[in-house]
Amino acid sequence: MVETAFTWPKGFYSDGLHAGLKAEKPDLGWLFSKVPASAAGVYTTNQFCAAPTALTKETINHDHQLQGIIVNSAIANSCTGPQGKLDALKEQALMAKKLGVSQNLIGVASTGVIGEMLPMDKIKAGIAKLKQTKSAKVTEAVLTTDTHTKTIAVKFEIAGHQCTMAGFCKGSGMIHPKMATMLGFVTTDAKISGACLQDLLSEEVDTTFNQITVDGDNSTNDMVVTMANGLAMADEESLTPDHPDYPVFAQAYHEVLSALAKEIARDGEGATKLVEANVKGAANDLDAQHVAKAIVGSNLVKAALFGQDANWGRIMGAIGATDADLDVNRVDIKLNGINIVLSSHGVEYDEWLLRQKLAEDQIKIDVNLHHGFGKGQAWGCDLTYKYVQINASYRS
């Protein structure tokens, strides 16, 4: 598996444009495959699941097939009642008609302010203008407070066929996924059944998208959707877990999902640093994941890291506040490679050197619980003035 410049896999097309939902940036885009693709999705667990998210979930669960997806930013079409559902269905119908495919092969995704109605005239005019291109404009059209697009493409070989997998996502605030998160889209020309793809996505999302947090908040519109159209493996059987090259596909998928997840954490609202917590020595992997996410989720840890302050007591506080099985006297902590806690005690360290290390734009917090063989990782970011600024004036 090698990372490559962003490119759509065989048979995938896309476009993006400014439909007038935002002031000037791209805000509407689509993505589709020239043939129906196996599809899988994971969706927010927020009880106020937005209309487009609910519709896409229903559509994909029907028989795990999808041919295209229409995406807008600026307005989430969430908490919009029966009219919101009709609007999502209308988008689905407009795109299906334009592509000449069945409506139940089209997904719909929206992100932005909750509670506002979609301006359907603008959406309709925008859809009419979308073209079948190989551009990456949709990766821009999906952004809200993100500072840049988040994309990755990898190439890998299955049964001698060169396959491509390309993913993109958006997300910057309201990020604390409990099942999926934000909007994430992964396309591939590898061949795999929808059911296998769903199983793999559901599994992989637990150690990737579900292990990032920006602010502890959980959106109403989150989803990660994958489409696999099989066009790079024309005469081959679909991949299944017992195929010899299945691990190659699974690894590519894991790399794409975790790269996208980390990009979201790095681009957390106002963030200046990507924070990674690596926990080992836990009673089991779940405990380790839970502890890792608690550390990167602590406002106090996040603010201390913004201030380049090695205030490790807050890391201990975050670990101890979990219900993970702990030996409270055996915890070791390193910050960017420097030992600061051994056996739950602070150790002498070079404060000046550590402050330099904490000025870096990536902070690794390595924790050894010395209580078993469980491992887990999580990603977040620092808490800055800019986070407050962005969110004190989001609608203005």
Place this chain on the structure above:
Amino acid sequence: MVETAFTWPKGFYSDGLHAGLKAEKPDLGWLFSKVPASAAGVYTTNQFCAAPTALTKETINHDHQLQGIIVNSAIANSCTGPQGKLDALKEQALMAKKLGVSQNLIGVASTGVIGEMLPMDKIKAGIAKLKQTKSAKVTEAVLTTDTHTKTIAVKFEIAGHQCTMAGFCKGSGMIHPKMATMLGFVTTDAKISGACLQDLLSEEVDTTFNQITVDGDNSTNDMVVTMANGLAMADEESLTPDHPDYPVFAQAYHEVLSALAKEIARDGEGATKLVEANVKGAANDLDAQHVAKAIVGSNLVKAALFGQDANWGRIMGAIGATDADLDVNRVDIKLNGINIVLSSHGVEYDEWLLRQKLAEDQIKIDVNLHHGFGKGQAWGCDLTYKYVQINASYRS
């Protein structure tokens, strides 16, 4: 029950001074009763329970009696290993000796930076200087990032005897109690057994201290301790739940605990506003409390309120992210008395008027879930630049 100027109940004495743990403010204090008092406590659920908290818990649980408590700020004596335990025991012994009472009648409380050792020479010299006064200096000595002391005193009548209850607390950051919170102390000259007091405290804390949050973080040193010395009810029986005036005592206790809890929320690090969420119509009271606390705990809601932005979608997001039993189409929300959501839909409102209302220093978020008869409240504060500033440089 009437609120009165702060005063210690009969037979309680106190003092506070600068022992040199902080740069110049008071940092050491004590509080004691001239006779042994019935005592009850609730303590942090953080697994890294600090040495003084663990020692006080053990001391009170022994037979629910306490005669005094020694308190310091600046250093938490948490994550300090065996030496930390010895230091807490030493404080207990020094105070017991000075008062001439048994060591197991003395509680110990510390708050401040985690991981640093107490300077026992300064503590020892400080304890030697503490006097038997009626001053409220201890309410200052306990503060960390708090901007002011938090005190309340009430008078009430039990069986014809005038009783007093006086409480104080500290807490501003690392506030998201799961059992008790921060440091809180309540004294009274009413007569009640330690066991009854413990039951009542454990019950009352669930709807008071446990319903506040500042930042989602949970300290290692939290505790709320109450001492009842009975001196205002010399010849009476101890209060029990079947005493006709028990509800008077319970109500006074509830008022004191909730007033102190709200003061902590109002003085949350960097806060400009006290935020109160009132939830009704929940399936049960626990659901209502859970939803209320989720609302005041959301970073996004908190930042929006700082910006005086009626971004109600974030309130919906916070409600939906809980596992409370909901009818997702029937939620109503008011902000400072103005309807903004009816049946889970945004309603037209006067944006200018609402912005004025949101400029007030108290924000009430009233939520009706229309799904039962459960009620609950929670208190928090807005999220401001100053929170980040305080916590980016806490140790500096």
